[in-house]
Amino acid sequence: MEQSAAYEGQQVYHPKGWWGHYVFSQDHKIIALQYTCVALAIGLTGMFLSMMMRMQLGFPGLFDSIDAGNYYQDVTMHGMIMVIYLLTALFLGGFGNYLIPLMLGSRDMAFPFVNMLSFWVYFLSVIILSASFFVPSGPTGAGWTLYPPQSILEGTPGGDGAGILLMLISLAVFIIAFTMGGLNYITTVLQSRARGMTLMRMPLIIWCIFLATFLGLLAFPALFVGAIMLTFDRVLETSFFMPEIFKGGEVLDYGGGSPVLFQHLFWFFGHPEVYIIALPAFGIISELISCHARKNIFGYNMMVWALVAIAGISFIVWAHHMYVAGMNPYLGFFFATTTLIIAVPTAIKVYNWVLTLWHANIKMTVPMLYCLAFLITFLIGGLTGLFLGNVSVDVPLSDTYFVVGHFHMVMAVSPVLALYGGLYHWFPSVTGRMLDDRLGKIHFWITFVGTYLIYFPMHYIGFLGVPRRYYSNEQYDFIPQSVADLNQFITICALIVGASQFILLYNFVNSTIRGKKASKNPWGACTLEWQALESPPGHGNWGDQLPVVYRWPYDYGLPGATADFVPQNVPDEQIT
Amino acid sequence: MAFVIITTIIVIGTVLFNLVTPWWFTPLASNWGSLDQTIIITLWVTGIAFVLISAFILYCVVKYRHREGHKSKYEPDNPKLEFWLTVVTTVGVVIMLAPGLIAWKDYIDLPEDALEVEGVGQQWTWSYRFPGEDGIYGNTNGRLISSKNTFGIDPSDAYGQDDVLVLDNKVHLPINKPVVFQLRSKDVLHDFYIPQFRAKMDLVPGQQSNLWFIPTQLGTYEVACAEFCGTGHWAMRGEITVDEMADFEAWLSQHPTFVETMNESSKGRGKQIVQSLGCVACHSDTGASGIGPTWRNSFGSQRNFVSGESINIDGAYIKESIVNPNTKIAAGFASVMPAYNLSDDELNAIVEYMKILSSD
Numbered sequence: 001m002e003q004s005a006a007y008e009g010q011q012v013y014h015p016k017g018w019w020g021h022y023v024f025s026q027d028h029k030i031i032a033l034q035y036t037c038v039a040l041a042i043g044l045t046g047m048f049l050s051m052m053m054r055m056q057l058g059f060p061g062l063f064d065s066i067d068a069g070n071y072y073q074d075v076t077m078h079g080m081i082m083v084i085y086l087l088t089a090l091f092l093g094g095f096g097n098y099l100i101p102l103m104l105g106s107r108d109m110a111f112p113f114v115n116m117l118s119f120w121v122y123f124l125s126v127i128i129l130s131a132s133f134f135v136p137s138g139p140t141g142a143g144w145t146l147y148p149p150q151s152i153l154e155g156t157p158g159g160d161g162a163g164i165l166l167m168l169i170s171l172a173v174f175i176i177a178f179t180m181g182g183l184n185y186i187t188t189v190l191q192s193r194a195r196g197m198t199l200m201r202m203p204l205i206i207w208c209i210f211l212a213t214f215l216g217l218l219a220f221p222a223l224f225v226g227a228i229m230l231t232f233d234r235v236l237e238t239s240f241f242m243p244e245i246f247k248g249g250e251v252l253d254y255g256g257g258s259p260v261l262f263q264h265l266f267w268f269f270g271h272p273e274v275y276i277i278a279l280p281a282f283g284i285i286s287e288l289i290s291c292h293a294r295k296n297i298f299g300y301n302m303m304v305w306a307l308v309a310i311a312g313i314s315f316i317v318w319a320h321h322m323y324v325a326g327m328n329p330y331l332g333f334f335f336a337t338t339t340l341i342i343a344v345p346t347a348i349k350v351y352n353w354v355l356t357l358w359h360a361n362i363k364m365t366v367p368m369l370y371c372l373a374f375l376i377t378f379l380i381g382g383l384t385g386l387f388l389g390n391v392s393v394d395v396p397l398s399d400t401y402f403v404v405g406h407f408h409m410v411m412a413v414s415p416v417l418a419l420y421g422g423l424y425h426w427f428p429s430v431t432g433r434m435l436d437d438r439l440g441k442i443h444f445w446i447t448f449v450g451t452y453l454i455y456f457p458m459h460y461i462g463f464l465g466v467p468r469r470y471y472s473n474e475q476y477d478f479i480p481q482s483v484a485d486l487n488q489f490i491t492i493c494a495l496i497v498g499a500s501q502f503i504l505l506y507n508f509v510n511s512t513i514r515g516k517k518a519s520k521n522p523w524g525a526c527t528l529e530w531q532a533l534e535s536p537p538g539h540g541n542w543g544d545q546l547p548v549v550y551r552w553p554y555d556y557g558l559p560g561a562t563a564d565f566v567p568q569n570v571p572d573e574q575i576t
Numbered sequence: 577m578a579f580v581i582i583t584t585i586i587v588i589g590t591v592l593f594n595l596v597t598p599w600w601f602t603p604l605a606s607n608w609g610s611l612d613q614t615i616i617i618t619l620w621v622t623g624i625a626f627v628l629i630s631a632f633i634l635y636c637v638v639k640y641r642h643r644e645g646h647k648s649k650y651e652p653d654n655p656k657l658e659f660w661l662t663v664v665t666t667v668g669v670v671i672m673l674a675p676g677l678i679a680w681k682d683y684i685d686l687p688e689d690a691l692e693v694e695g696v697g698q699q700w701t702w703s704y705r706f707p708g709e710d711g712i713y714g715n716t717n718g719r720l721i722s723s724k725n726t727f728g729i730d731p732s733d734a735y736g737q738d739d740v741l742v743l744d745n746k747v748h749l750p751i752n753k754p755v756v757f758q759l760r761s762k763d764v765l766h767d768f769y770i771p772q773f774r775a776k777m778d779l780v781p782g783q784q785s786n787l788w789f790i791p792t793q794l795g796t797y798e799v800a801c802a803e804f805c806g807t808g809h810w811a812m813r814g815e816i817t818v819d820e821m822a823d824f825e826a827w828l829s830q831h832p833t834f835v836e837t838m839n840e841s842s843k844g845r846g847k848q849i850v851q852s853l854g855c856v857a858c859h860s861d862t863g864a865s866g867i868g869p870t871w872r873n874s875f876g877s878q879r880n881f882v883s884g885e886s887i888n889i890d891g892a893y894i895k896e897s898i899v900n901p902n903t904k905i906a907a908g909f910a911s912v913m914p915a916y917n918l919s920d921d922e923l924n925a926i927v928e929y930m931k932i933l934s935s936d
Contacts, residue, residue, distance in 0.1 A: 243782020
């Protein structure tokens with residue numbers, strides 16, 4: 001059957017010309033790169049906005065142009081960009097797209113055309129979001145949670161202009177893009193695995209992306225309806241979330257709606273969203289720590305079930321963001337309990353990573369450094385979550401800098417460290433070249449130590465009670481001068497960390513062009529993406545023959561084998 | 577090795593920082609010491625977990641670092657170890673959760689014989705209502721709120737006539753007496769937060785939320801809004817003064833009842849309007865500069881704009897800057913003021929008030 005052999009091979013893809021190859025590409029690897037580049041570009045914008053915020057907090061008055069209005073616009077856009085348009089898009093659109101087919105031994109996603117559409121619709125959502133910077137009253141300054149009534153009223157930047165509308169529309173478009181991508185990831189994982197790749201032989205990162213996608217597909221619709229209803233409230237003057245309001249000297253034409261309803265919808269999405277970001281980060285760490293410690297991951301089954309448990313429970317903890325939001329206070333008992341229960345499977349994951357290091361053969365590569373740093377920051381971020389999840393402990397700390405410190409440690413610093421580790425690890429697979437090690441280490445140390453110095457002290461001004469989202473603390477007597485000094489210190493750290501990210505950018509560009517050529521499997525990894533015929537893998541990934549899987553992905557240090565790792569596609573009889 | 581040294585410093589520094597930190601709880605001034613206690617318990621449990629786990633990581637990094645020709649030990653599983661780790665973690669969680677839930681029960685269990693105060697938030701100021709001699713609040717309705725009836729009290733409700741109204745965002749409370757705050761908002765979400773009392777609760781327009789505490793220390797404390805409420809969020813500052821009971825009663829008796837405010841003549845109306853609309857959050861009547869320019873001695877003076885133009889402040893300009901605040905922006909200030917849709921009577925009353933502030 002010559003034809004089917006041909007079909008199995010390169011013939012699957014015959015992109016037409018340069019445009020078909022690199023722009024409107026249906027190859028999951030190109031789409032992954034597109035997602036990654038767009039996400040990193042908008043992420044840089046988000047980082048710039050955080051610098052503006054820090055300038056105001058550290059050196060108030062130094063820049064006249066930062067007034068209260070655009071301070072809040074910076075805060076809002078920073079949060080939204082980082083959570084949704086950078087991390088969600090990069091982990092699932094970038095890592096998910098690149099790794100799912102390669103690690104599962106398939107030629108591409110189940111629906112390559114839908115995959116391409118997913119990227120372009122995501123790109124459109126980024127364009128709409130960016131457009132809000134250029135409308136007359138600027139982007140919304142409602143805080144990334146967009147709580148009504150203030151988010152759609154005058155008195156909040158962009159509330160009576162186009163800013164909030166562009167934000168809501170962009171979110172809706174993003175969710176459409178995510179849904180197309182997400183259905184693809186789920187279908188591919190369930191339908192397109194190579195022979196022998198049972199679910200319990202999948203690399204943990206695929207489990208993580210798979211479950212994160214599930215979470216997204218179930219959680220994003222809540223945000224979608226919230227965004228649409230809020231748009232209606234703003235444009236058509238419906239009152240889903242709007243009660244009687246007296247504002248600007250008159251009673252507005254709203255009545256009967258519930259602002260708390262929006263918060264429920266938002267956090268029904270918002271809490272799983274934390275795990276949509278955290279799970280892929282967990283996955284990256286699981287792969288990296290096993291590979292670079294040259295040791296099998298500890299407790300694979302336990303890891304999978306812990307992931308499933310985390311994913312499941314993450315849907316019944318959302319109101320821990322709302323303990324003092326004016327909902328029925330008795331709900332606090334339930335949500336505090338579920339929230340602290342979720343700490344147990346999360347702790348199990350940490351234990352298993354740490355126990356993977358036990359009796360290992362740890363290579364201190366740059367990806368390994370990122371793994372270890374992740375463990376420290378995730379530990380801090382996870383443990384401070386136990387303060388905020390425990391309803392009465394949350395009362396004094398809610399909406400203070402303790403919260404800012406906590407969520408940045410757990411869902412900004414930790415995922416970004418995992419992300420960087422992942423970029424260093426898989427860069428050779430994408431480009432065929434290695435990233436520069438020395439630059440990598442410099443960038444690592446500045447990022448790790450710098451972010452720790454930024455966010456760790458924030459917990460303590462949170463104990464003191466300094467509220468978050470304050471443009472200025474000057475008029476409050478309970479906030480001592482030392483807080484202003486600390487803010488200066490944090491701003492200086494933030495500027496250094498921010499600037500150091502350009503080391504990574506330089507390293508990317510430079511290494512792509514001039515980097516040391518990578519061997520086909522430079523880290524000696526067991527997973528399939530390193531076992532393709534060519535490096536980087538070509539269109540269709542596997543040449544003529546699809547790989548066949550004989551073992552789990554963590555056979556490092558397998559007794560009886562000479563090499564310290566046995567790839568997944570090596571049968572027992574070929575082990576030497 | 578660099579990793580081990582630097583991370584050891586970080587871990588030890590993290591622990592030591594708890595001892596030397598210059599930032600800690602404000603002095604407690606209410607009955608909510610139990611909340612501080614639960615934080616301390618959580619700090620211990622999580623601190624021990626942090627030290628043990630990071631120490632183990634560092635140990636592994638030193639002990640099991642890569643050596644040529646060496647292979648790791650193959651151990652995919654250890655169910656017994658995993659079981660015990662799960663048990664230990666669960667115990668730790670219960671140690672934290674149990675006191676937390678007990679403290680929460682007290683926090684939401686409103687006392688019977690408490691002093692009742694209604695706290696009302698609006699962009700960007702606070703006001704308060706006491707139920708008056710009959711001890712019962714009059715009914716309110718958001719549709720009835722106006723610059724005259726600032727709480728939206730139903731004028732036909734007999735219970736509301738004697739309600740005592742405090743408009744100037746400074747409230748007094750008696751010491752050692754439980755107080756229940758019934759919280760509501762006129763416009764957007766706010767949060768009533770007094771750091772020294774540890775207490776905090778959102779104000780939600782269209783519904784009521786409750787908060788209670790017992791002030792235990794005399795003094796004046798700041799109220800800070802802890803839920804983002806628009807451009808002036810950070811400036812939504814109020815004050816609570818804790819008095820002896822007699823001083824509190826004397827203070828309360830100086831404030832008008834609802835029926836008195838409704839019968840007030842038009843003289844002094846301007847001041848009431850600017851208080852009820854929360855203007856004073858940004859514009860002082862003392863000469864101090866705030867988020868917006870002060871009103872003191874402003875009428876007739878020269879006002880420079882960011883555009884470079886300038887005028888002498890007159891009634892027409894004052895009205896324009898209320899109805900269309902962003903057409904002319906005073907130099908040195910940001911364009912953050914929302915528009916106010918007021919009647920001619922109200923605008924005239926405010927202009928009269930500005931004249932008074934510039935003449936006496």
